Structure formats: structure tokens, C-alpha cells
Amino acid sequence: MNENDKPAELEFVVEEPTEEPAEEPVGKPKKKAKKKARASFPKLLTVSPSPHLKSTETTRSVMIEVMIALTPALIWGIYVFGLRALTITVISVGCCIGFEALTQLILKRRITVSDMSAALTGMLIAMNMPVSVPLWIPVVASAFAIIVVKQLFGGIGKNIVNPAMAARVFVMICWAGQMTKNTAPGARFPLFGSVQGGVDAVTAATPLASLKQGVLPRTGLLDLLSGNIGGCIGEVSSALLILGGIYLLIRKIISWRIPVAFIGTVAVLTFIFPQAGERLDFMLYEILSGGLMLGAIYMATDYATSPISPTGRIVFGVGCGAITVLIRYFGGYPEGVSFAILIMNLLVWYIDNAFMPRRFGSELAKKREREKEEKKA
Numbered sequence: 001m002n003e004n005d006k007p008a009e010l011e012f013v014v015e016e017p018t019e020e021p022a023e024e025p026v027g028k029p030k031k032k033a034k035k036k037a038r039a040s041f042p043k044l045l046t047v048s049p050s051p052h053l054k055s056t057e058t059t060r061s062v063m064i065e066v067m068i069a070l071t072p073a074l075i076w077g078i079y080v081f082g083l084r085a086l087t088i089t090v091i092s093v094g095c096c097i098g099f100e101a102l103t104q105l106i107l108k109r110r111i112t113v114s115d116m117s118a119a120l121t122g123m124l125i126a127m128n129m130p131v132s133v134p135l136w137i138p139v140v141a142s143a144f145a146i147i148v149v150k151q152l153f154g155g156i157g158k159n160i161v162n163p164a165m166a167a168r169v170f171v172m173i174c175w176a177g178q179m180t181k182n183t184a185p186g187a188r189f190p191l192f193g194s195v196q197g198g199v200d201a202v203t204a205a206t207p208l209a210s211l212k213q214g215v216l217p218r219t220g221l222l223d224l225l226s227g228n229i230g231g232c233i234g235e236v237s238s239a240l241l242i243l244g245g246i247y248l249l250i251r252k253i254i255s256w257r258i259p260v261a262f263i264g265t266v267a268v269l270t271f272i273f274p275q276a277g278e279r280l281d282f283m284l285y286e287i288l289s290g291g292l293m294l295g296a297i298y299m300a301t302d303y304a305t306s307p308i309s310p311t312g313r314i315v316f317g318v319g320c321g322a323i324t325v326l327i328r329y330f331g332g333y334p335e336g337v338s339f340a341i342l343i344m345n346l347l348v349w350y351i352d353n354a355f356m357p358r359r360f361g362s363e364l365a366k367k368r369e370r371e372k373e374e375k376k377a
Contacts, residue, residue, distance in 0.1 A: 059156065062303075063116035065253045067123060069244030070298060074127060076240055077233035081131040082188040085233045088138050089126035095142035096122035103151040117156050121145055124164035127234020127294065128338075130182050131189060137178060141167040157304045161345040165299050169338045182206050182230040206231050207289040212334040216277040216285060224288040235294045245297035254301040257313040258320075262296035263287055265321025275329065292324070295337035305345040312348075312355040319344045 078085045100118040104111045113119075125141050145167035153159045172179040183189075207229060210217035219229050227237025235241070248254045267287050274282035286292075300306060300320055307316050320340045327336025 059115040059117060062253055063120045065248065065251055066298065067116070067120055069247045069253075070123060070127065070234065072244060073227075073234050073237050073240040073294075074123065076227050076237045077127065077131075080185045080227060080236060081183065081233060084189045084191055085126075085131050087191045088129055088131065088133070088135065088233065089123065091135060092126040092129075092138040092142055093119050093122035095139050096125070096146050099143050099146040100151065103147050104155075107151065109155065112156065115156065118146060121150075121164050124234075124299065125167055128164065128168040128232050128291065130179065130232050131187070132181050132183050133178050137171050137175060141171045144170050159304055160348075161342050162299050162302050162305050165295070165338050165341050165345075169342060172333075172338070182232070184230050185228050185236075206334070207285055208328070208334040211275065211282075211285060211289065212328070214276050216281060217289075221281075221284055221288065224285070232291065235291045238288045238293050241293040241297060245293075248297070254297070255310075255313060257310060258301050258306060258317040259296045261314045261317025262300055262320045262324075263292065265318045266292060266325055269322065269325045273325075273329075286325075286328070290335045291337045295341055296320070300341050300344075305348060307348055307351045307355070309352060309355045309357060312351045315351055315355060316344050316348065319347070 074089065078089075096118040097113050101111050101113050122142055125138060125145060129138060129141075145163035149161060149163040149166045150156065150159045207217035207219050207224065223229050225237070225239040227240065229236050245254070245259060249256060267283050270286040271279050271283040276282055296317075300317065307313050320337075323340035323343055324336040327333065327339055331339075333339075
């Protein structure tokens with residue numbers, strides 16, 4: 001152990017009386033002097049209130065780590081779809097930060113935009129948007145995510161569903177026409193203003209739309225990995241999303257259980273029950289298409305809306321995967337990731353209650369409580 005690593009010591013001073021020297025005048029009582037005795041104890045032996053396990057991680061640092069992991073996929077989306085994708089991102093992030101500060105000011109709460117949670121929400125909202133959406137849709141989505149889903153429930157950590165995912169579902173239900181027009185890669189739109197006049201000329205069917213019709217898409221699997229396909233801004237490159245997920249695992253920001261259970265369930269079900277082509281090909285297209293990687297790695301793992309226990313996380317991931325396949329096969333929308341995550345968010349409390357580890361002796365304590373109540377009765 002280095003000298004710098006030694007535990008700090010606490011010093012206690014005990015005052016002991018001692019006699020003054022004999023030079024005092026005759027007739028006066030001798031005064032008592034105080035002598036200091038010192039005793040030191042290691043700081044590690046002192047007891048402080050819980051929690052006793054502390055970490056250097058903060059909300060801000062976790063949010064920044066997730067944003068770093070998302071940045072490569074976002075940059076690729078801007079490269080594929082042009083600078084209008086950057087415009088949508090700036091609007092979403094700025095609106096989320098502004099709405100959070102304004103809401104906290106109105107509700108007389110401490111303004112916490114510096115924790116970067118609102119910025120991350122705005123980034124996720126933008127990545128879930130097609131580049132052709134009118135610029136007012138990210139504004140509405142940001143307002144719904146921050147004001148309705150987050151702040152009205154008490155703020156960060158108290159929301160019962162993922163704000164960005166809830167915002168996507170809200171605008172997709174309200175404005176399905178604008179949210180489902182996915183442009184071909186390489187299409188360019190103006191930074192501002194309306195683009196609806198030129199959208200139809202560059203609209204491209206997504207791989208999920210082809211799979212919904214029972215045929216394998218013409219897009220190659222390599223294009224799905226690299227992101228040379230139509231779709232939302234941040235979900236097109238599966239490889240970069242997986243790379244960001246590996247980074248978060250290495251940094252211990254997320255657990256492997258939810259993403260692996262989520263993606264694994266989709267893989268198993270689509271392999272057993274293919275709707276077109278060879279089993280393996282159909283399975284690969286299903287797991288690499290749409291928002292599965294973005295949802296499973298970055299949104300289903302949200303701390304506030306996912307289970308705490310290891311077993312509960314696996315159950316949560318399996319449920320998300322099963323509902324995703326169910327909606328993709330039989331639902332009205334080709335994509336089911338958003339609805340699956342929101343449904344499972346609402347079941348987190350029940351999952352935690354069912355799979356939370358029991359404390360040692362808790363059953364015995366409950367038995368004694370019942371015995372006492374029976375005796376009183």
C-alpha cells in the first residue's frame with residue numbers, strides 16, 4: 001500500500017489536569033493546567049449513515065457515456081441522410097433542455113438540465129425520427145417526453161416509461177403518415193422548411209416493410225450492418241449500434257442481460273417461425289432491421305424503467321422480444337419494438353416484486369408476525 005493509500009486518521013484530544021510550577025505566590029491556591037493527550041483512530045473504523053457502498057459515477061457521467069456510445073451511429077445517420085438530420089437532432093436536444101428547465105421553473109423545482117438526461121432524451125428522439133418529418137414534430141415529441149412523461153411524474157428516476165420511446169409512439173400514432181415515410185439513403189432535403197413535396201420521389205421501403213409482406217428485402221445483409229438503407233436517422237447502422245453497446249458493457253454502464261434476452265428472443269422466435277425465405281436469412285433480417293438494436297441496447301436498459309434484479313432483467317428482455325415479434329407478425333405496424341418496451345415498462349414493478357432476492361430471515365420474521373397476530377386475536 002502506498003503512503004497516499006493509507007486511511008486518513010481521526011485525532012481525539014483528551015484534556016488532563018496538571019499542577020502549575022512552584023513559582024506561584026505564597027497564599028494563593030495552585031491552578032490546574034490542562035495537558036493534552038492525543039489518540040488517533042483509523043477513519044475506516046468510524047461508522048457513518050448508509051449507503052456504505054459509494055461510486056464515483058453520477059447521473060451526468062452515465063448520460064455522457066451513453067451519448068458517446070450513440071454518437072457514431074448518429075454521425076453515420078447524418079452522413080447518409082444529410083445535414084437535415086443534424087437539424088432535427090439540434091432541435092430535439094435543444095427543445096428537451098428548454099422544456100425541462102421551463103417545467104422545473106414553473107413547478108418551483110431545482111433546475112437539473114446539467115445532468116444531461118434531457119439532452120440524451122432529445123438525442124434519442126432525433127434518432128427515432130425519419131429525416132423527412134416536419135420540424136415541428138420533434139418539438140411536439142420533446143414536449144411530450146419531458147413535460148408529460150418525465151416531469152409530471154416527478155422528474156428523473158420517477159417516470160414509469162421511457163420518455164423518448166413514449167414520445168416516438170405518441171407522434172407515430174398521431175401523425176403516422178409523416179412518421180412512416182422513410183427516405184432512401186443519399187436523399188437530401190433542405191435544412192429548414194417543408195420537404196413534403198419531394199418526399200414521395202425518394203421514399204424507400206424499409207426491410208421491415210418487406211418482411212411484413214412476407215418477402216425477403218432486396219437489401220443485402222451487409223447493407224443492414226453498415227447502414228446503407230432507408231429508415232430512421234439513428235437506427236440504420238446495426239454495426240455501429242452494436243459497437244456502442246459493447247462500449248457501454250466495457251464501461252459497465254449497462255448489463256448484458258436485457259439486450260441479450262431481448263435480441264435473443266427475437267432471434268429464436270423468428271428462426272423457429274419464419275415468414276419468408278430460409279430460416280437463418282429471415283432471422284438475420286429480423287434482428288438487423290428496424291429499431292431492434294437501438295431499442296434493446298439503449299432504451300430498454302434505462303435505469304428508471306427496467307428491473308433491478310438479474311432474473312427480472314432477463315424476464316423483461318424476453319417479454320420485450322416476444323411482444324416485438326408478436327406485433328411484427330400480427331400487428332398493424334411493421335415495427336413492434338417501441339410498443340414492446342412501453343408495455344414491459346408498465347410491468348417492471350410486478351417483475352421486481354416477483355424476482356427480487358429475498359432477505360435472509362424474512363420468511364421467519366413474517367411467520368413470527370403472523371403468530372403474534374393470531375395470539376392477539
